[in-house]
Amino acid sequence: MKKAVAKECTGxxxxxxxDLACYIAxxxxxxxGRPISNIKLQxxxxxxxxYWGGFVNKSKVANKTVEQELNYKPYLFDNxxxxxxxxxxxxxxxxxxxxxxNPQRIAQSQAIIGNEIHVKEFIDDLLxxxxxxxxxxxxxxxxxxxxxxxxxxxxxxxxxTEIPKDIIINEYTAKRAV
Numbered sequence: 001m002k003k004a005v006a007k008e009c010t011g012x013x014x015x016x017x018x019d020l021a022c023y024i025a026x027x028x029x030x031x032x033g034r035p036i037s038n039i040k041l042q043x044x045x046x047x048x049x050x051y052w053g054g055f056v057n058k059s060k061v062a063n064k065t066v067e068q069e070l071n072y073k074p075y076l077f078d079n080x081x082x083x084x085x086x087x088x089x090x091x092x093x094x095x096x097x098x099x100x101x102n103p104q105r106i107a108q109s110q111a112i113i114g115n116e117i118h119v120k121e122f123i124d125d126l127l128x129x130x131x132x133x134x135x136x137x138x139x140x141x142x143x144x145x146x147x148x149x150x151x152x153x154x155x156x157x158x159x160x161t162e163i164p165k166d167i168i169i170n171e172y173t174a175k176r177a178v
Contacts, residue, residue: 013078014116017045020077020123021093022101022109024048027127035100036131039086043138044130045077046088046168050145051126052076052119053165054172075165076119083152084159087142088168091160147171 024044028036036044056072079092101109113120130138142148151163 012073013075014073014119015077015112017077017079017090017093018096019109019112020048021045021090021097022105023113023123024127025097025101026106026109027124028131031131037135038094038097039135040131040133040138041097042089042094043087043135043142044127045090045093046081046142047130047138048123048126049076049081049165050147050168050172052122053169054175055122057169057173072119074169076123078165081163081165081168082159083148083161083163085152086139088145088148088163145171 021041024041025036028034028040053074053076056074059072077090079090081088082091083089113123133141145168147163147167150167151161152159153161
């Protein structure tokens with residue numbers, strides 16, 4: 001990991017995407033004994049963000065008739081997500097992540113994510129489904145999402161169109177059941 005100034009989380013987000021990336025990379029190395037590819041890391045971040053946002057949004061809608069309201073933040077992270085050729089990309093992670101996190105950074109990311117036990121369980125469960133998939137399977141899945149389709153412009157030179165977070169969350173709210 002390059003020496004980076006961590007982006008502060010907003011009140012709507014749990015983590016900085018760089019911390020989550022380090023957590024994911026460590027889980028991959030522990031499970032498979034090799035570094036995670038940048039494609040798998042990017043798609044894992046995207047799907048974690050999308051499914052979490054959909055889950056929270058769907059839960060809030062379902063609980064409007066119930067007195068208890070879940071008090072989960074809608075975003076796992078608040079970093080910019082762009083529509084690139086191989087699918088959605090978290091730009092901060094793409095620029096800063098070198099495929100390896102030092103032991104101190106791993107411990108830091110595990111502590112940060114471990115502080116949110118219900119969120120950590122969600123992340124770990126979804127990573128169990130995502131990490132075994134090939135890079136190209138993850139690309140194919142992300143290319144089916146309207147939020148990527150509607151924001152990717154093949155003719156754009158740098159493919160840097162931001163995918164609005166609420167568009168991702170709304171799509172995944174409609175996709176998944178609570």
